[in-house]
Amino acid sequence: MVDVVISGTVALDSIKTPFGEVKEVLGGSAVYSSVAANEFARAGIVSVIGKDFPKKYLNLLNTMGIDTQGIDVKKGDTFRWAGYYEYDMNQAHTLDTKLNVLSAFDPKLPDSYRQADYLFLGNTDPEVQMKVYRQMKKPRLVMMDTMNFWIENKKEALTKMIEKSDVIVVNDAEARQYFETPNLVQAGHSFLNMGPKAVIVKKGEHGALMFTDGACFSAPAFPLEKLVDPTGAGDSFAGGFIGWLARTGDISPRNMRKAIIFGSAIASFNAEDFSLNKLKSITRDDIFNRYMMFQDIVSF
């Protein structure tokens, strides 16, 4: 049985940062999210790959205990992304995107996924997100991510998806863009008025904010002195978040605060190396230790 269903991309990434360069490594939103969620609960991926997808990467995911039955294998090539980061690491610069099989992504959920209680709709076309959502029986918690492209080009479909979601995760620029306001607090409250019970605004090196009914939670980012590769930070954050909720079965705003810290802890590990190099080696103890460091960072 799968606890958390995660839809999104499975990618072959080629990335250059001031600290190194990798070619065609395992990446994609569903990969980062599921590996992070899997620290706490059993995650199953919904995505699509091409015939060229390296077996070793599927094996790696399966060895970690991630369910890959929901990954459709199609004729053609796997989605590829190539990009680089400047010295400031704050923004990914895209060199090349090849959608390949992703352009005809028509998600089909295995029966074993449909009864899962937790659903994370990673950033894809909101119409694809809706297709995934509709195949689920009765999820307890639906969380979604999105990006500027869908706000600009598919706002209506996106709005429908937001209205069905319990938790929405966006970055600060997207929150401002959606409501055309510079004020994140206003944007957060406006999202709550659309239906979600919690709105999480990711701010990169500045941490994250969560708005719930009548309350605001502010989480710091972990103060890393050396970031190697920020790719997948937002996805591993979201995966760690929903994984913790699934593990504890507690979706109260109070437990969501803890979930944000666990997500931040996992995301900070992820940024310490390329691809899954760091995430695949950390233990539950490492995560709990970093959680405790977060407690010290904010206490006064």
Add this chain to the structure above:
Amino acid sequence: MVDVVISGTVALDSIKTPFGEVKEVLGGSAVYSSVAANEFARAGIVSVIGKDFPKKYLNLLNTMGIDTQGIDVKKGDTFRWAGYYEYDMNQAHTLDTKLNVLSAFDPKLPDSYRQADYLFLGNTDPEVQMKVYRQMKKPRLVMMDTMNFWIENKKEALTKMIEKSDVIVVNDAEARQYFETPNLVQAGHSFLNMGPKAVIVKKGEHGALMFTDGACFSAPAFPLEKLVDPTGAGDSFAGGFIGWLARTGDISPRNMRKAIIFGSAIASFNAEDFSLNKLKSITRDDIFNRYMMFQDIVSF
């Protein structure tokens, strides 16, 4: 007796924001800092004004209990700043700066100031800061602010001043600029290596970081839904910080964390109205209530 000596500017500000416009109102770094510090301890200003300075503003400061003996009245006009904020409020745009009497600012501390335990050197020419510092007997804690202009044009004098300081307050862009690194954690540690025991990095709407030996503290900004005028936010933050230290007589890193929250609370009130309109009406209870709200904002 003065507890906290504060040097900096006393200004007549003309400001336009999306929420209103004011002309020739009381402002300046030393004014905002001293009003904030004065919530907790007796503050004395070191600055210079012209003969044109309105009596009512001096009366206001004195009525609040702020010592103005260290404000030199010179022939000529008072320092003036005119600026505006766009809708996003993140950056002040300068329309006009008239240094006037400030250009020949030669600080002379009244005897009653020299024995104070706490000194805050607001943002001015680092050589002027040094002159103020040298007139103090034996302050327990020296804190300083600066800005990009001095990093670019007087780095040597600035460096000498930093080496004499116990606490340095800078914004994130200045921290990055001084050490030419995008990484705030690295910049923070590099400042510590120069001598200060604490480095506070202001990040505006993202709060503040404090680096002390072996520890990092992250404070959120108060989630205001409506900012009216951010002018003086950094100065009132710093004033509230040093005021709390002076009131408690405790300069431990642990108490500095509380001081940062008090500074943030006062700065958040300040942004709710123009000039001192809000600060002059808040009570100690208001500040403590907001402090408690900060505790809720970060707890998990």
